[in-house]
Amino acid sequence: MATVGIVMGSTSDWDVMKEAAQICKDFGISYSARALSAHRTPVELEQWMEEMEASGCQAFIAGAGAAAHLAGVVAAKTILPTFGVPIPSKYLKGLDSLLAMVQMPKGIPVSTLAIGEAGAANAGLSVVAILALHDADMKAKLINFRATQAEKVRNSVLPELA
Numbered sequence: 001m002a003t004v005g006i007v008m009g010s011t012s013d014w015d016v017m018k019e020a021a022q023i024c025k026d027f028g029i030s031y032s033a034r035a036l037s038a039h040r041t042p043v044e045l046e047q048w049m050e051e052m053e054a055s056g057c058q059a060f061i062a063g064a065g066a067a068a069h070l071a072g073v074v075a076a077k078t079i080l081p082t083f084g085v086p087i088p089s090k091y092l093k094g095l096d097s098l099l100a101m102v103q104m105p106k107g108i109p110v111s112t113l114a115i116g117e118a119g120a121a122n123a124g125l126s127v128v129a130i131l132a133l134h135d136a137d138m139k140a141k142l143i144n145f146r147a148t149q150a151e152k153v154r155n156s157v158l159p160e161l162a
């Protein structure tokens, strides 16, 4: 059983999407990560989603590049919260991915994050925030994460001018 389903259109997306997996790992949230495509493997995508839902998955994170329909298709097949991560693409640098993902028709939301690694990490943190609503331990971990992050900024020092 995995709490979060992380899916990406290709193994080439893993370098970005591993940031979402890392957040899950850091917060002790079980996840299952797969490369499956709405375009190239539509049947397997559906099967995997059914297995995930049957085993208690609570949210999906979908990353895809270019004609990034994957997240929209995932959102269409589930009522679980679905987060989209636009992957930087070769020619249009991920603007294509972002627009394909964010411009969903009313009624089937993909909560779309920023292009690239920050978006993937923030997708993970969005799932953490949802789980923290009903899990005091998770809430404490998230508060601690924010405090540690703030402390790093407070202690950061800018370089002197030459």
Ligand SMILES: Nc1c(C(=O)O)ncn1[C@@H]1O[C@H](COP(=O)(O)O)[C@@H](O)[C@H]1O
Pocket (backbone or CB within 6 Å): 008, 009, 010, 011, 012, 013, 036, 037, 038, 039, 040, 063, 064, 065, 066, 067, 068, 069, 070, 071, 087
């Ligand atoms: N956008 C999609 C989908 C989909 O939306 O179903 N499937 C693969 N892809 C994307 O194609 C890009 C290039 O893939 P390859 O590197 O495998 O050629 C990847 O960023 C992937 O997410």
